[in-house]
Amino acid sequence: MENTQPAMHHLNDGVYQNAFSYWKAGVLGGLLVIVSGALGYYLNLMVYAASKMTSTDWIVAGLLFVVVCVLAAVDTVFINYRPMGYGVFAAAGCAMSVFIIVHFSQAVLAGIIGAILFFVGSYARGQKELGETLKIRFLSVVRTVTPLVIMGMTVLAGTALYGAIANRPLADVASLLMPRSLFQTLLVKSSGLLSPAFGSTIDFSLSTRQITAQAVDSAVAQSGVPAASITPAVKNQLMQKYLPEFESKFETIAGGPINLDEPVSQVLYDGLVARLNGLEGNTKIGTLIAIIILLALTLLAFIPFIHIIVGALGFVLYQLLLAAGFGVIVYETQSKEVVVLP
Structure with missing residues (x-):
């Protein structure tokens, strides 16, 4: 049977020594930032003009949500230069906030900061997952990265929703x-x-x-x-x-x-x-927070199903990029001190 596994190379192979393509990382990172910005536009609609959204808008928003999760996992694997990775994920969090920041309030500001931290944290946890295993387990990266990315979106949307409705009558x-x-x-x-x-x-x-x-x-x-x-x-x-x-x-x-x-x-x-x-007063605020938390928990309850979709689509994209030579799997040789008892 023909071997379908990607070709493996040693890190000391001349062409791969300290290899890192900024333009390739820029393409992947740019896609994540652009799609995150597009999803931010629809998050803004959901919070401030949900009644005007058509069924097509909801479908597009759902697709963008999945694509952001897929790209976040793929970027975590391919962008292994951490300073750039942190920058890309921070930029993605900022891009998602662009359309919401126009409704500036303390709640919105807190949500933007939270979204950026969760996005950057997802990359950090993904890199930690990659660093702790000998083989790249893409689906493990998906399970590590996706929940934090979703939490970033949820925090941003939830705080924006709070800012939008805090001064409205609860009937509205x-x-x-x-x-x-x-x-x-x-x-x-x-x-x-x-x-x-x-x-x-x-x-x-x-x-x-x-x-x-x-x-x-x-x-x-x-x-x-x-x-x-x-x-x-x-x-x-x-x-x-x-x-x-x-x-x-x-x-x-x-x-x-x-x-x-x-x-x-x-x-x-x-x-x-x-x-x-x-x-009124604190009771109203508590009710609003409870409603937002309930919405967040409802979304998080679907994470296992989201993992399946994101994992399948992300793995296909991951394999296609490797097959096209966009990225190459290499072996690292690491030396470190350990204490043994002879």
């Missing part, structure tokens, strides 16, 4: 993070999971009166009494029995009186927004 914040239509859709789709908490099947797209009527019909059917024998007066009595129960449960969630004729999904959304809007 809720609308930004969870639009009414999305909340209602998710609630209706989750009816099967949430119904046990109410003791019966609940369709949140219906009003409280309609839900009560369904509960009455269900109770009659289970009792074995023919539906035809239930007079309007009896049904009205049953409605009066069940209605306060549902009304009480929904009012507890909404935090106040509800309109019995509005869809429950709308009632609950309005109630939760009203609760948020009533928060």
Whole structure:
């Protein structure tokens, strides 16, 4: 079988002695900086104009996110001159911040510094990983570099989001993070999971009166009494029995009186927004921080899946660059002092 492994060379081979191509490193580093800047543009849209983003914008942003992670891993392996590597990754963090810094605030400044530190830290950890192994394990580099790069993006976006919404009423914040239509859709789709908490099947797209009527019909059917024998007066009595129960449960969630004729999904959304809007001072700040942390943790939960995508695409690019002669794997000979017990 033909050997498909890249050719190995000894570092002392004349042509590879102290070899480092600044222009090649510049190309790889420049790509990372440019793509990071492009992703920064979409991060800016997500934070400050999410409602104006089209489905195409979201797809492009997702692709740029993956490409940044791939290039970060590839650059870590190929740019082994550390001063230049640190400079490239710091520049990538700065480039990602260009479109966000125009909304300058203390929170945004902290996010920019955090993003740069995480980017530089990802390169440092990647180099440490490479220095501790005899063979280059590209996928290990991906697992080392990617989480810190993602944390850099998350810190930048999270602090920018905080800066954008800190002075808004929390009702606006809720609308930004969870639009009414999305909340209602998710609630209706989750009816099967949430119904046990109410003791019966609940369709949140219906009003409280309609839900009560369904509960009455269900109770009659289970009792074995023919539906035809239930007079309007009896049904009205049953409605009066069940209605306060549902009304009480929904009012507890909404935090106040509800309109019995509005869809429950709308009632609950309005109630939760009203609760948020009533928060002030430190409670409001704490709520905002909790929301941002929750968003960050949600993203970080997907890191194992991101590793698979970034690892696969990055490894292909890594092999292509080696096959094209853009980079060459060499063996290093190192001498160091050790203590032995003869």
